[in-house]
Amino acid sequence: MAPNIRSTQQGIDPMTSGSTPQKQGRILSGIQPTGNLHLGNYLGAIRNWAAMQADFQCLFCIVDMHAITIWQEPAELARATREVAAGYIAAGLDPAANTLFVQSHVPAHAQLAWIFNCVARIGWLNRMTQFKDKAGKNREAASSGLYVYPNLMAADILVYKATHVPVGEDQKQHLELARDIAQKFNNDYSTELFPLPEPVIQGPGMRVMSLRDGTKKMSKSDPSAYSRINMTDSEDDIAQKIRKATTDPAPLPGSVEGLEGRPEASNLLNIYAALTDRTLAEVLAETEGWQFSQFKTRLTEAAVGVLGPITAEMQRLMADPAEIDSVLKRGAESANEIASAVLDEAYSAVGFLPSGR
Ligand code: TYM
DSSP: OOOOOOOOOOSOOOOOTTOOTTSOOEEEEEEOOSSOOBHHHIIIIIHHHHHHTTTSEEEEEEOHHHHTTSOOOHHHHHHHHHHHHHHHHHTTOOTTTSEEEEGGGOTHHHHHHHHHHHHSOHHHHHTOHHHHHHHOSOGGGSOHHHHHHHHHHHHHHHTTTOSEEEOOGGGHHHHHHHHHHHHHHHHHTTOOOSOOOEEEOOSTTSSOBOSSOTTSBOOTTOSOGGGOOBTTOOHHHHHHHHHTSOOOSSOOOSSSGGGTTOHHHHHHHHHHHHHTTOOHHHHHHHHTTOOHHHHHHHHHHHHHHHHHHHHHHHHHHHTOHHHHHHHHHHHHHHHHHHHHHHHHHHHHHHTOOOOOO
């Protein structure tokens, strides 16, 4: 599962301070602390990060500044921020070997984002489908932060000169924009400051769909609790949600082509493949001809087997917020060290006078 990817950038040293020469590049990725972490976040993101952590220098962020582009209750935002940190650690991201931190603890993200607000074109932002989805029909009432959200995301990545960004498929368009911003900045200011970050979008978990509707993404904002499995769900919750998951009447096919036009079957099988670390074809060879009832029992066992220990560890960590906060404090220190150096380079490229600090 751990991808063996080299940076495609030539002539640019993406690694500033803190790099280890044998690593294949630098990863930055993040999750918004809104609502609960769910199976899509785990299979589409965190699990891949865990598989890559040995080969890359990694920074994993909790993007609280992105979260407030939509209204968040302050106490709930604080709780969810710690919960995402607990999820990272419980899912195997080693806080001693990686940098785990909170976005708002590193001011350089916002500072570089301002420059990117001046680099990115309005026409680029107008094409972003996430803004259209999240703003809904009443765009005039959306926050201006929601509109420039992708510029902040580009800053999150480029302020570390990250070379690789592992995400789920829904983030593809934002990453293309981040590359466009890096390219335009480099062109406008005649520099090679920013490497163009490579999206890493892979595996059967890159697109986990709702358990109620196989054509809709599994999401924190879906009003139906039965549409998603949360990383904090009990075994009983998981079993019940899988039992109630939408299916179709036919038995399971033996080939990937046989899943054509069967979004729910396709989704459940992809989830099973991701949970058991196999390809879809391998899984289909096991389950060919099964009825959904038999398959759902197996899927539940797999989900409980993977998520059970993570949930227990998250609960243990959440009982000790001071421990989480100290991991995040250390993370912010090392993130700040890299980010402030890159910000200085960007300020100088733009023509801002040195502050004399
Ligand atoms: P967010 O918080 O919506 O999701 C976090 C990560 O989980 C992945 N993901 C999924 N993967 C597969 N199936 C799903 N149903 C599913 N739902 C979510 C997302 O693709 C993502 O990898 N804009 C980002 C956060 C962000 C970021 C960044 C990411 C801010 N700055 C810099 C990478 C780099 C977001 O809203 O993710």
